[in-house]
Amino acid sequence: MLENKEFSDENNSSVKNILLLGATGYIGGALCRKLHQTPDFSVFALVRPSSDIEAIKPFCQEIICSKGVEIAKNDVEEAIRKHDVKTIINLAWHMPPELTKEAQFEKDRIALEAALHSARAVSPDIHVIATSGNFSLITADGGRITETPPHEGFEKPDYAAWIDLIVSVNLMKDRLVEEHINNGGNASIVYPSSVYGSSPTRGSFWDFAIQQFITGKPHQGYQPFPPDFMTAWIHVEDLADCYIAAARRSCKGEHYLAAGENLSISQMANLFAEAAQIKFQWTRFENKYNVVFDDSHTRKILQLKWKYKVADQVKSWVERIKELGTYFLE
Structure with a gap:
């Protein structure tokens, strides 16, 4: 365990202690930093022994290493009891994906189940915030997509078939969370x-995804996106604010969608190429499924306003990728 001596809030009753799983990842690093700037929260990071913790050291009250290779229920339960944890935020998952959704689920479920089972063992009042993905909300009919999860057995649209593994795994994890709530x-x-933006750790999946779309060549095993792929984009700092607001609200059974701007992958690639000063003939995109991600309900109940716009941030995003050495556009 690595304790940060600069902190003195652990015994302050006005401060809520958060246990963060996945703190060394792309989103986790930004969330650690934001929580450090938030006086009513104190963050404890539970990490695997193999994790690189240097970037998050200044922002954590304490960094706790799991006893085994993976985070286990006993690790989480011990941290909850020792530090009077009120909220667990799970951002832990495994990249790159396994070959099958079943194999990926077996890895991704480890940290989530540890969080859910430990919370159940200690107190039903402990709030577990789980992470899914906006792809998991896509319905067969497309159209307006909100925080409401799809009904069981729904069929995903054709253009989302390439990301079936991630969607399916998220849906399986979501069912574990719903079972926890029902119990x-x-x-x-x-x-x-x-998610886009800078991070104190490393570049994200999207760094590679956008670049391989522009080049039209597979990179690190991934095929280029289909040109009609529609998604929404959220800056990592805005997303961190969403997690913090959800932790403050601590409301059982709610679903929050963070979808700052609706942009197709081809539209985003065009902005990216311009910022990188790369000649790129982008595919004109027709949103034939009429997909629009609408997070107005989330913003209303969490009292959030997204601060960042893709067009204003994409240049610094490209510069950060070059700095990290993960830039491969020719």
Whole structure:
């Protein structure tokens, strides 16, 4: 365990202690930093022994290493009891994806189940905030997509077939959260849209995804996106605000969608190419499924206003990718 001596809020009754799983990831690093700037929260990070913790050290009250290779129920339960944790935020997942959704689920479920089971063992009042994805909200009919999860057995549209593994795994994890709630537990789900922006750790999946779309060549095993792929985009700092607002609200059974701007992958690639000063003939996109991600309900109940716009941030995004050494456009 690595304790940060600069902190003195752990015993302050006005401060709510948060246990963060996945703190060393892209979103987790930004959330650690934001929580450090928020006086009513104190963050404890539970990490795997193999995790690189240097970037998050300044922002955590304490960094706790799991006893085994993976985060286990006993690790989470011990941290809850020792530090009087009121909220657990789970951002942990495994990349790159496994070959099948079943194999990926077996890995992704480890940290989530540890969080849910430990909360159940200690107190039904402990709030677990789980992470899903906006792709998991896509319905067969497309159209206006809100925080409401699709009904069981829904059929995904053709253009989302390439991302079936991630969608299916998220849906399976979501069912674990719903079961926890139905059994008396306190949990909610955040659905981030496609995340962009700088991070104190490393580049994201989207860094590679946009670049391989522009080049039209597979990169690190991924095929280029279909040109009619529609998503929404949220800056990592705005997403961190969403998690913090959800932690403050601590409301059982709620679903929150963070979808700042609706942009197709081809529209985003065009902005990216312009910022990178790369000649790119972008595919004119027709939103034939009429997909629009609408997070107005989330913004209203969490009292959020998204601060960042893609067009204003994409240049610094490209510069950050170059700095990290993950830039491969020719």
